[in-house]
Amino acid sequence: MALWEQIADQIRADIIAGRYPAGDLMPREIDLAPIYGTSKPTIHKALARLEAEGLVEQTQGRGTIVRLHPARQRLTLDTHAYRDDLGYYFGAAVQDLRALRTPTVAEGPCPPDLLPVLGLTIGASVVIRDRVIGNPETGDVVQLTTSYLPADLAAGTVLADEDTGPGGIYDRMEQDLGWGELKWAAGVYARAAAPEEVRLLGLAPGVPVLCVARTTTATAGNAAGRVVEVNVTRRDASRWEIGGPVIRR
Known part of the structure; x- marks a missing residue:
């Protein structure tokens, strides 16, 4: 192991x-340097490693600050889809969040890791819907959400519109398509x-994103049995955790 x-x-x-x-x-x-019996360059390399780990933050003009680690907010990954007046949502922790800006909608190649999930082949296109979600009162960004929908099903439909109306894409899938x-x-x-x-997301150096990947499967119509969407939601992994009760069997 190197000295630093x-x-x-x-x-x-x-x-x-x-x-x-x-x-x-x-x-x-x-x-x-004298506290740890080494040189300033060695201390600099050591602190750079700790910054990459998310333990400290090096600020311009102030120096190195030990990062605060607030209590994580728990997400329960359960097996239920809930509804309120605005449509489907997945978990009480995110029910009150809202889109902070107009969704970005584009068509592009399907990411390679999603090809088998969506049943597509290399070169196939998907409709990509990006949303920035957060607290509507403070404007704080809480999560980033991207939906990938097979272009052969979604392109040219309401699913490719910026505004998909009340209930969003899921109500359009169930009620209109x-x-x-x-x-x-x-x-x-x-x-x-x-x-x-x-x-x-305002992530500190070294902090990863916690991803929840959700697949949506149709049960009727021209898409029956197909995965019609993969939704990937990213959050600050230092602030969120996935949890639930431990059930005795």
Whole structure:
């Protein structure tokens, strides 16, 4: 292990132990060097590693701050789709969130990892609906949501419009397109954040996005039995967790 990695381990342990409290400004690099018996360049490399891990944040003009880690808000990944006056929603934690700007709708190639899910082949097109979702009172962005719909089903329909009307795309699928009662399934994974996700979600360095991928399957009409949408929602992984009760069998 390189010396700077050893120093990073020591500083990390001191942060966890509370030597440098969350929200506080750490000593300057030149002052940390004698504390850990090393040089300023080594301290700089160690702090860069801890910033990549999301433990500290290096600010212009102020120095290095120990990041605050607020309590995570829990999402319950259950098997229910709920309805209110605005249409379907998935979980009480997100019921009050709203679109903060007009959806962006475009047609483009299907991402490779979604090809088998949507039953498409390489080169197939999808209608891509991007939404920025958050608190309508504060304007804070909470999640980014992207829907991928097979172009052979969605292009040229209301599903490709910016405004899909009351109830959104799911009511259009069930009520207007005749795709029957929709069925959903969901999974959870994490990945590194893309630059635009970092910007919109205000992510600290090193923080990944927590992704909930939900598939929508039609039960009737010309789309019967097909996955007609993959919805990928991304959130700040340092602020959200997936949880639920542990049921004794």
